[in-house]
Amino acid sequence: MTELVALFLAGLALFFYGVGGIRTHLNGLGSRRLRQQLSRWARHPVLAGIWGFLFGAITQSSTAVAFILTGLVSNGLMSTAHALPIIAWANLGTAVLVFFVSFNLHLAFLYVLGVSGLALAFNIGAARFRPMVAALFSVGLLFFGLQMMKDAFAPLPGFGWFGDVVAFLQGSALATFILGLLLRLLVQSSSAIAVIAIALAHGGLFSGEQAAMMMYGTGVGVGLSVFLLSSNLQGVPRQLALYQALINSFSGLTLCALYYVEKLTGVPLALGLAESLTGDDSLRLACAFLFLQSTAVGAALIFSRSAAHWMEKLSPPTEEQDLSRPRFLSEDALEDPESALDLVEKEQIRLLGHLTAQLSTIREETAATAIIPAGVLHRGGTAVGTEIQAFIRELAEREVDHNTSRRVLALERRLALIGSLNDTVHAFVETFTRLRSGPALEGSFVDNLAESLNTLILSAIDATHAGDPAEVDLLLRMTADRGDLMERLRRNLLSGPQPLDHQQKSHLFYLTSLFERAVWLLRQLGLAQQSLDPSAAADTKS
Template sequence: MEMIALYLAGLSFFFTGMAGISDNLRQITGRRFRVLLSRATNHPVRAGLLGVAAGVVTQSTSVVAFVLSGMIASGLIPLRRALVVLACANIGTAALVFVAAVDLHLPILFLVGISGLIIAFNLFIKWKPAFGSLLSIGLVFFGLDTMKHAFSNLSSAPGMAGVGRFFDYWPDMAFFLGMLMRTLVHSSSASAAITITINHGGILGEFPSMMSMAGLGMGTAIATYFLSSNLRGIPRQIAMYQGVTNVAAGVILGLLLLIERLSGTRMLLGFADLLSPTNSGRMAIMYLMLNLLIAVVALAALPWAPAWLARRSPPTPEEDLSRPMYLLPEALLSPETAPDLVALEQMRVMRVLESYLQAVRGNGTRPLKALHHGAVTLGEEIAHFLETMVKQPMSTGLAHRLISLQRKEETLRALEENVFLFASTLEHHGSEELTGHMVEALDTILLTASDALTSKDEIDVDLLMNLTDDRGGIMERLRARYRLDNPEHASDVSALHYATTLFERNVWLLRQLALWLREDAALSEL
């Protein structure tokens, strides 16, 4: 019973630590962090080294994939370069397996104790996510150490000798042991580390131990298939790439080991013998070989991967919209053209507003919420780009243009939110006469605003000013006309009244936009 209790406690510490690493690292992957990563990956070699480092720190390709998905969606890194980072991150995850193969009991206790006390006494608040990551790493290692102690005498337990004899007689079946472990645990490095700790007492022989490491690649593909079934777009592309490269590497390594056993020639096994005298150490080396193979396969497939992944899992409408088309990182190097690029991105947001109204009419082809999420993300990218630009040295005229664009962006973001709420409220009331009139009126004003933003023509701006004149009295009369007569119609009347309020707010925001355009025209004449 004590062995089972120790194993369960160690397993709990291990998975709690793995979850903590993911949660804490996601807190420090803000935009500034992602921009730094983008700059660090502008060369293939640097991208590969960064991937290895990311794998060592996170011990999870899932965390690396999460960060890369956000960077691809934001246009900070192309898919091809992101796949290089992901491929090399597999190599870094082998660090955990080597820790599981050696005795680091005392350093692990110090790591858990010091990082835990720093968090408990609220020291270095600014670096709390970083110390949280260290504590989580310590818990992972402590869990492995606990499981290692639990299984130290496992080889002498009743029935274990029979398990060992089975794999001695059917050594190739150990491939499926690794595959099953990886499918259930959902982490290759965790599966390898746990397999090594279970085998600490020497249950598996040399060849079955190595074969179990090769099976992890196939297990990754199976787990990825089930876990990515509800993913779409870029996240699914990354998951598919990881799964395919893992299964290819696992099969190759398994075949090489099988050829060695049948031919009696020691190649990989002989190399592992040279590097480590212990079975645990040789298993760790074999896991490193698996990950090196994954990286080689992934990099070899890189010329064809982006096109194939795009066909298998096309980007979603939300991802297409959220990814800036013009505000690439290189745009920061040319401040004079930046305002024109920002204006083009803002026009993309204006076109989304017209799509919202199409959905109310019943002609929409994309879900409102997906479009809204994409527009919000694009708005955040535009705002961050402008914030970065205004911090750079520039001429007075350029500074005026950027500040003006910032004001317009604030108005556009508020307008986008309100038009989305307006469309969401009326989406199920498209047949109402009042709804139709409000939608057509707002659509007319939005089209005029788009023309004014594009042309900057005085006639278009004046027309927008006239169309956005105070309509409060009209809305009050409409609300009075549609009062509640029957309790059964309460939700419909409430929705229509709320829509009139949103209509007023949208008209007011569009008028603010017209005022900014008029002010810009006056400044340009000075």
């Protein structure tokens, strides 16, 4: 028994490690084609349904599907609203196993784990596929963990106490419902429990009704299990988990209620329908499991319109998740390219705002009140930038007129500049922090660099937001080359009365270089604005 507990714990650890690994390595899955393919499938209700069904059928665990989609949604590869139907249909997919109990996927996942693990260990394959291979390895670990948990409980029927429990439950449908619930908490696969229930009924330990109720219990068990497994999640990933918990609990409780209505009134309902479909006991129970999963899908379809809204209420996105997703872009806007480009501009200005927010974390008068860490803002900006890039690319693939095409190119160029600025400002903030954490520097040179950079970014926001030629001109004047000045200031600082150690000198050089780079990028932003609005260029020249 001790070995089984150890096996279960090891399985649980691998499961969690796999879940975390999928999320981490999907960060590296930047392939636009894959992204677009995934989101395209998810957007289409039928394709989403098929995908979910197949996903559930292959993985044998709707919980695992929910956690894998959690990774995709966390990384902005898919919206919550698009992920929910996939999770719902994955429940139905798990029923396939109950019909084909002989189908063994354990071997397949061992191959996935082995091949991807060896590829990672020996650096086999192109570097660009490594995130994909690492994600596959995590998927393999997740299923290996699930399998270990299943294996830990496989010998249960052989234990004397289990036989006593079964004898104690003899005749009680409610007790087997609760047993199904509890087993589902331990064994992370409803279909596996359904198979056990069929086997127990086949062996005469349970009646057909008890076996069906044991399966219904897994519905509520899924709810509780997902609820517990997602306790360490926040925001969007938890939304998916809660959704999975709610629709499964709903289906389990509904079928349990139907059983009692059927029992008390004699009106044939779920079990009656299964009996009318087939005379085979095992197939009848497989049908009962199918009804359970179909009810979950039915509940999902009924609440499909409001589900995303309610999930967001139950588990609002965290600050980082909120910052990592576009606020203005919408798929519908792609139908009208001009409006879509207006939204891209708004999103880009929002990203510029993130730059000043990053600087707020180090500026003397705002550092104490800055709530969001610079790293979170930087990562959020990068994620939104990727989304904008995909949106622009999708627009560019459509047939647009010459002017729109020119605007697309200008906005793409501006996005690249904002992306570089995001990285540069973040490096500036990090270097500034390192410099500040060392021996105190006299004077306020580095503070002034931060204040100046903030002023320049605010001016860039004005120029970009208003599109006013005078503002663009102002930005271009402010960002004129200051290489000589910076060199002079560096020399003064290094030859000043305060002795600086090597690390301080190095940080100081890097900080001033980053400042110069940021100024150059802001100037390019001003020039890009001119290409968006030719009247600005004309006004500047005049």
